[in-house]
Amino acid sequence: MNLPSGILDKDGKSFTTPNHGLLVQSRFGRVMLAPILIITTLVSLLPPDGNERAGWLQFVGNFHPLLVHFPIALFLLVAILEIVGRSGRFAYLRLSVNFVLALTTLGAILAALLGWCLGRSGGYSGTLVTQHMWGGVALSIICWLCWLIRSRPRKLSAAYAIALALGVGLVAWTGYRGGQLSLGANHLTEHMPNGLRNLLGVKDALVASDPSADPNTFYGAQIQPIFATRCVNCHGADKHKANLRLDTYRALMRGGKDGPVVRAGNVQNSDLFRRITLPASHDDFMPKGKQPLSAEQVKALELWIAAGASSSVAADAIKITPSAPASPAEVKFAEVDTAAVARLRSAIAPTVTQLQQQFRNILDYDSRGSADLRLKASILGSNFGDRDLEAFVPVADHIVVADLSRTAITDHSAGAIAAMKRLRVLRVINTRLTDATLLRLDTLSQVESLDFYGTHITAAALPTIARLPKLSHFYTGQTGIRPGQPMPEGLTGKLIF
């Protein structure tokens, strides 16, 4: 290769290429041997071992992906300068090659050093990282050799050209390996259109699945695909962060640097499950920096671990059912069928209308959808007496709630009340009723709540009441019945004072 000893610019002035400058560079170049040896030693003796080491090493190492682009670009620039510089018009470009090469060498060494820091501290291990690492080391050596040859006054143009070509190839290979490390093994072909994929014969690299996993087992059908798509990028054959591999069942059960990550049958103590269910912002969360696993995936893992984390249990032996809180309880609103309601009410409607006109606001249907009636005579207070209640006997069968509190009714009404056979609630607070009425209420087979607060009843009538089949509340406050009195069986816990 003919290096021009000087080039004339367009004003006729000449740039000198001082030979002593080359010598200085050459001497400095030899000094570079020291860091190269150091890196080689580090990489050989302290390779990445899958353990994470936080601290300075990792902090510095994280600058590797940033810095590594500079020597790559510079080295390719050297090749371009040399090729373009062959043409006489651009011969001056080759003047800067030495300087660029010096920068490239420095950058490559620094990048390799940071790369080691990251590999050693970031929990990496596996073939991928080893290949990438040695590629990087080799590249810094090639850079350094190119620079040495280029700076020598004696030309070794053939050796230089070979080293340069080799270097360009190595940049591509090492760079691709680096890309696989950070973006995934198939990051270049992942989104390749299917047509192109078939044309080039690229295999779908996504299925990095466990060949031993039987698709008829729950592990093979449900669990392994989760690991294959979400986890093996960092915990697979090529890269096993934290010394953990999830690409095979055996590796999964062996666990990582902190021991087993899956404890069969013990979901709560399975570190894997703990980490995937942490909030995404948590330091221990997995997959780190990625979307959390879907609820179905988490559920599948939970069920599988709970069921013993076996590799052989059949795919249909574990049922994935959506967890209960996913679908909150819903109420159904009853629809009113006006025509049907009118039919139900037809027998009593005229009587009800007549009673409603006679006694305003105290009789109404239980709801818009029913023919049941509610009687609320308490509104009329002492203006409502035994004779008034008799007027309601024709509809007694339909009355389900009767509130006769504070009315003037007496035990003479016992028959009228007993006729309300479908009564659910009877409320006669502060009336003059006595045991005489209570004793006649054995007809109220549907009654759930009897409210005799403030009446004159005594414990004598309790055996009759105890026989009411549906009774759940019997209000006996301010009556002759006292708490602590002996109760007939069947009333225990039903009396409220």
Added chain:
Amino acid sequence: MDREIVFASPSEVELAYLQARTRRHFLRSLSAGLGTLFLGTLASKLVPSAKAAGAETAALDFSRDARTPLSPLPPQFAAKVRRVIYLHMAGAPSQLELFEHKPELKRFDGEDCPASFLAGKRFAFISGVPKLLGSQYPFHQAGQSGQWISDRLPHIEKQIDDICFIRSMRTDQFNHAPAQLLVQTGNPRLGYASFGSWVVYGLGTENQNLPGFIVLLSGGKTPDGGKQLWSSGFLPSVYQGVQCRSHGEPVLYLDNPAGVSRSLRRTMLDTIDDINQQTYAAFGNPETVTRIAQYEMAFRMQMDATDAMDIRKEPDSVHAQYGSKPGEASFANNCLVARRLAERGVRFVQLYHWGWDSHGADAKEALNLGFNDRCREVDQPTAALLADLKSRGLLEDTLVVWGGEFGRTPMRENRGGQVMKYVGRDHNPGAFTIWLAGGGVRPGMSYGQTDDMGYEIVKDPVEIRDLHATTLYLLGFDHHRLNYRFQGLEQKLTSVKAARVVAEILA
């Protein structure tokens, strides 16, 4: 419009037009009007069951005789609850001092609040980085249900097995007035119908001698939301809440003036009614009929309201139970009145107790001072009300609601970035606790959960509209169907967002 209305003046016509003809009308008649006409002719041929389907979704009929606008109507479906007593703690009591046991918060007491608590949040007063504040009072589990409660409410604690806590209430308002409006009218802006108005509109009231919706105040001040909180909004004004006083005349100017006898009053009212009837015949404004009805009710109330409000008629044992003293304007007296009104068939009794805004800006609103007084003022009467309703059997079909308009922060308030002399907390719309007791509600349970700091909801959030939907369901209504057409929209208490009946708390 369904009714033929004759308007009094051009401006009234203009107003009615503005109210009636809206964007919604325009869009509906423009795009859907012709289309539905066309579809209407087809529907009966295309879908044989179209008529039946139409009947099912027909609007519920709430129309009544104009002379008796409050007459009772049956609920849509069989209901567990017939009346509501709503105890609103105006100012928002601290859930972290009463119901929310957060030992983790206690552990971090006095430490700087994490930045993630503050990012993107708006506070009424907190500025800079506040300190976390653990509960000021010890907590323990109580009752058979083992629910957590602090030592501030020893009386309510005895009723805890009848109480259903919703620990995951949420609102989107962080100032008192709009937040109270949201709780009481379903909307943070003015002009909407209140909860009680909707219930009385839907169910009427059994006792025609008393208003169906009665409001009682205590604590010394009207709540920040003002009288809008019991306004009927767009509903006819006959459904608005009637504020009654718990001492003196229950309703001002209800009594006859000196020298006017009840029969003279009757004669006067008859004449006024006659004139009003003529006005109605001429102009057809339904508000005229409302006015006639209100005069009549006032006349009937002269007897019944005075009797219902007169707690001197209660025996001493009851006063001892409630801690009530006739003649005072106290929460205790109001609770006792609430029970008397519930007995008399009043549909909706609304109590407000003011003074829960525990910012710590002065002694009265400090968690370690004024807050204790508020607790003492409400604890015994609330518990007495529950116990009294229960022993009288009324708790079976009465729903009691207790709560504020939002919650309070787990951070100590640092108004102006300064450490304040008294201990207080700022507003937290993100999480608060209310409780329900009575008919149809599962007793002795807790629903929903907040995080370890009591700051945000982590499980089963309940919006204000969900609470409304749930309460209306208990009263026998699908909240969609209890509606009133105004400004072209079927207005609802739950407003336009989807509301959910919290089925998990139903008995």
